[in-house]
Amino acid sequence: MVPYRLDPARAQAPVGGAPYHEWTAPDGSPWAAFHRAEEGFLLRFPGFADFLVSEDGRLATCIPVPGADPAAYHHLYLNQARPLMLARQGKLVFHASVVELDRGAVGFLAASGRGKSTLAAAFAAGGARFLADDGMVLEEAAAGFRVLPGDPSLRLREDSRRALALSGVDLAGGPVLARKERLPAQARLAHCGQPRPLVAAFVLGQGGCEEIRIRRLSGVQAFAEWVGHAFILDVDDAPWLAAHFDAVSRLSAAVPCHALDYPRRFADLGRLRGAVAELVAAHVRPRDEAHEPG
């Protein structure tokens, strides 16, 4: 069952008024435009599809452009529209991949193209399970923040797939978007389908270094990174922003967050996995010891 209503394809007619918010691609080209609509919101992905989203973020209608590939606009729904909708519903949603380590979840926050999917796949290929690829959805509970499992697939470039020895892994099919192919979860890429407590987060740097560098971020630095990687549908909704601000403040205080940079060499991914796993274990161990019966 497709989780949105699909309308017949039609050309993207001009929208009255300027968008209230825009996303641009790294090359400066328009990637998405956010407009207010009678129903709530209109998310326009030029050349691909429009998504009409209800005010409460619970319903979406997809209007593809004529000739659009269904896999393309379904990908846009999964990776862009749905995270925005979940955020509107009150979840904390971030641009991040997530893997399971030490019975907890570890998030890798990064802009597109920085390697978060490759990193998640490297952990999965090394025996860990991944929870999410391009969007981390958090729920806050009394015990802290937990990550909800995302779509059981990873999107990887061909070179990443080859380097991780995933060439024999089945592809989900469909067109290549942004030179990436979608790989569904399978034996070599196990998916964790249960929520996990978020135990640590890493913000990926650009890769302009010769060695692995990990640095703990202060509360304010972590907060800035969480906000910078957050999905926010209505940037003008003051009550929503205030609630989001409170929640992200609590998140910044509760979950260790680190800057992580490393040379983008496939041969170093094993070492990187080890360095991250060791740091995560150090965070988890004191927490476990604090809960052990005396």
Added chain:
Amino acid sequence: MNPDDVLAVPAHVVARRIGNETVLLDLESGTYFGLDPVGARIFELIGEGRSIAAIGRALLAEYEIGEDVLMMDVERLVAELRANGLVTLR
């Protein structure tokens, strides 16, 4: 800036402590700000309704720093907070 000036935090500015730092959000502009530990303490004292001079005296008791340097830092931060609409003169 007058040492007897008392500042206030407008209702559209929200603040939260994270450890010994503070993050601010101006709900009117949607802009976020961060304060280091000293800035966070100054902002806290502003919130208590202290004058510039009283803020300086409180910090002198808490930090080992010369009064002139301290007051310059206080006035610089207050000016920056005012310029960004995060505090106003009462």
